[in-house]
Amino acid sequence: MARIKYIEFDGREHEVEVRSGLSVMEGAVKNNVPGIDADCGGACACATCHVYVDEAWAAKTGTASAMEESMLDFAEEVQPNSRLSCQIRVTDALDGLVVRMPQSQH
Secondary structure (H helix, E strand, O other): OEEEEEEOOOOOEEEEEEOOOOEHHHHHHHOOOOOOOOOOOOOOOOOOOEEEEOHHHHHHHOOOOHHHHHHHOOOOOOOOOEEEHHHOEOOHHHOOOEEEOOOOOO
């Protein structure tokens, strides 16, 4: 289990426990966190689960695959710390992870 803090564009915070093995996106969807649409259900076939990984966690969440990088081309306001939350697997090592959502997923 890992506690993950999701921060909406307007600053509202949602801290939830997410079971190891799930994705950061699944944790948001299962806990009704607004701001992550997840239209493709986690298949890395859209960019509606775009998040900004807090700089302190960038190394622990790994790097984006080529497919993820391609999908990020469809996201708005991509930054160096942009990731698709469906591609970040939760482990105990991510306890305390902070991700921020962009203003829009479309």
